[in-house]
Amino acid sequence: MTNAAAIRDRFLRDAPPRRLGNVAANLARIETFAAEPDHGELVRCLAEESAFFIEWAAPDAEPEIQRELLALQRSLVHWNRSWTSVWGDPQQRMAMRETAQHWAQRLLELAGIAP
Numbered sequence: 001m002t003n004a005a006a007i008r009d010r011f012l013r014d015a016p017p018r019r020l021g022n023v024a025a026n027l028a029r030i031e032t033f034a035a036e037p038d039h040g041e042l043v044r045c046l047a048e049e050s051a052f053f054i055e056w057a058a059p060d061a062e063p064e065i066q067r068e069l070l071a072l073q074r075s076l077v078h079w080n081r082s083w084t085s086v087w088g089d090p091q092q093r094m095a096m097r098e099t100a101q102h103w104a105q106r107l108l109e110l111a112g113i114a115p
Contacts, residue, residue, distance in 0.1 A: 004052075011056055019057040020065070020111035023072075026050040027104035034097045040087045043096075044080065051076040065110050072103050 011019065030046050033039040054073045058066050079086050079096060086092045108114035 008052075008056055011053060016057065016060045017111040017113065019053065019060075020107045021113050023050055023053045023057065024104040024107040024111070024113075026053065027100040027107070030100040031097045031104065034093055034100070037087075037093075040083075044083055044087070047076045047079050051080070068106065068110065072107075075099055075103070 011022065014022065026046050026049060030043050030050070033046070034043050051073055054069045054076070058069045061069060086096060105114065
């Protein structure tokens with residue numbers, strides 16, 4: 001079993017609300033680490049991992065949650081495809097932090113973990 005397959009299997013053992021919580025935790029990490037220009041590679045990896053988590057979580061989510069996950073995944077994919085320009089521009093990096101913070105909170109709400 002590859003490492004990615006092991007991560008996927010472990011992720012899918014959790015109940016759907018906890019999966020959303022795991023994505024939210026990654027987004028909170030993105031928000032925190034993106035404050036430091038030296039943490040670019042870590043943030044890029046967290047964004048990529050989060051996109052995979054969403055891909056794995058979406059099939060078991062309610063349709064309205066699936067729509068929101070898709071919107072978030074589009075942001076994550078955009079960040080990864082435009083990484084050099086996003087990370088190199090302090091305004092775009094700040095927008096990334098704000099977006100990650102917003103989505104982390106929203107996923108916790110959808111999961112029933114936060115009000």
